[in-house]
Amino acid sequence: MSRRFKWLMPITVVALVLGACTTTTTGDGKTVTVIGTWTDAEEAAFLAMVKPWEDETGNTVKYQGTRSINDILAAGVPTGVLPDLAGLPGPGQMAEYAAAGALKPLDDVLDVSTYTSETSPGLVSLGQVDGKTYGVFIKAAVKGLIWYNPQAHDYSTSPPATWDEVASMGAANMGDAESLWCLGIESGDASGWPATDWVENILLRQAGPDVYNDWWAGNIPWTDPAIKTAFETYMEVVDHSYGGGTNAVATKFDLAGDPMFASPPGCEFFQQASFITGLGAFADKTAGTDYNAFAFPAFNEQYAGAVEGAGDLFGMFHDTDAAKSLMKYLVTADAQDIWVQAGGALSANKNADSYPDDISRTMGGMIANATSFVFDASDQMPSAMNAAFWSHMVSLTAGQETVDEALAALQEVADDAYAE
């Protein structure tokens, strides 16, 4: 979702860098400049979250929300024009900025033992480079949730635990639904990313987190049988989707779940991340009564409990006292509770659980209890690889390519993209 407006980047980069990166002093308190991806409701939630800190310290937070964080930081690291604190696009970029010396280590800023005890181990390790903590998660999202309409059939008491059960229970309870899955992968110049989420979630549970991590790091070729099986499983989903692949390519990802609520329903299940509840038809529905979700089913018992997620990594570029104090505050349960209460976010801190509904609480539990937590694979690939992955998922879904053709073409891109 954060990629939808990426094309505005060239215009906003200059404006934002000029607007947000000057540290000024107002009154007695200091100002901390922050850049994040959050806008609108999310921006309001973040500002509410830092309000108690502002009141207590007398400092102020100068926040700038933008979708082009990646480009701003990429331009800022060599020139040094950077905000005090910033959301980081992903662990890969975090490691780059840390290696460049732009990011400041947080081990002396945070109370590390409290932080590690309160945070899911998966999240802690994603924020570390060579044993030092450079990034912390302020909030998180779970990817690969299967959403359904409980008014058609309620799966909350006995959700399908395996992929085969999804097929069998889905077929048994289909009612007058037209198809098993709803699918939509259109998203402007990021079209295809919902399909990459599909492949990632399948691969994680078929082949496990080690293969998954080796794959995005470029250590396993795309033509590997494990990857091919995951792609083929995705193509089964396309074949059983509402309107087929053609409709999936023509449908915006945020509206793709809407046929689930129609009468007769277009589909029974819809796979999307936890943030979908704020989008499309979900936004006007009530959690629990109108929609509900279960975890992505297991393919292989061995890897049950693995979770793919995304999250907002946060790092520090200038170690002023005010910035350190804000960083310390942001990881506390008290701070994260404020955002969690506002809804739409899952906390990274296990002790922050003031969720507005049971679904959010369950999803928060998935993060806290995940046996292994992996970060969105495509987001961690080199950008040329990521773009090619998106684009070939579009061709594949539209039926213009076979799985073998797509994988061969992707491997060709990988040979080039991982070379540098």
Added chain:
Amino acid sequence: MADKLITAAIVVVVVPAVLIVYIWATEQVLRFLPEGRKPRVRPWLWLGPALAFLAVFLIYPMVGTFVRSFQNHPGTEFVGLDNYAWFIGSSDALSALKNNILWLVFLTLGVVGLGLLVAVLVDRVRYETIAKSVIFVPLAISMVAAGVIWLYMYQYKPPGAIQTGTLNAAIGVFGLGPVPWLQVQEFSVNTFMLIVVMTWMWTGFAMVIISAALKGINPELMEAARVDGATEFQVFRGIIFPLLVPTLVVVSTTMIITALKAFDIVFTMTSGNLETNVIANLMYAEMFKFSQYGRASAIAVVLLLAIIPIMVFNIGRFRQQEAVR
């Protein structure tokens, strides 16, 4: 807020002041020159600032791009023709090049052909102004907006659902479709659908220019032909068309350059997926998404080299016309 007001004040007051001082200063300098040389020196002094801006913002970046196109990814060393070799060896780049050729041929033919047709036809009706205005309006729409409008025109819904896309709703009346217009790669149908959008936008431009040239043709020539018994088609072929050729050439070269620069429509409507990519989009992706400045520069140079002959031809043509006058 205060910073912005100060910036605005500087722009409004200081910039004109600097320009006035510059003009005054040049006149002071000119005083020291002998009277005979003044007319030769003055234009250069007046052009000075504009030339300086051109040098800094156009020529310097152009040279920089050229140099960068021979450098590696981080820009630390020269790699010879590697970036150009990548361009020729990449199937994505070749597919984009093929699409650009389709754009070049069919956008130019479509715009010039339709523009000529409309210009000749509306010349004979009473409501000419209204008809021309209607056809001209799309040119005033931004390309991104046009792309979004046509996304709705081409919208696809699965068979059985209500077709909200204009085109699919229209063919649905005859029991046809729905067709996913922007997904059909066979015969590059999706690329042609994008070219249609651009044609819709630029026909008005061609029409206005051709129409103006048409009004410039001496009506006595046509009258004489008609008196001699020529049919309307013969009048068009024998008189109107030959006299319009210089104008058609100018419009065509303009459209060729527009086609080579095509970006916005492709970006907003398909983002280059499903084999609809064009060179400009490829350059954008290499530059801003993948930070491959060397490759992006190589693409820019290729695009520049492709446009230069057309520019030279255009300027030559323009000079000839000036010479006739």
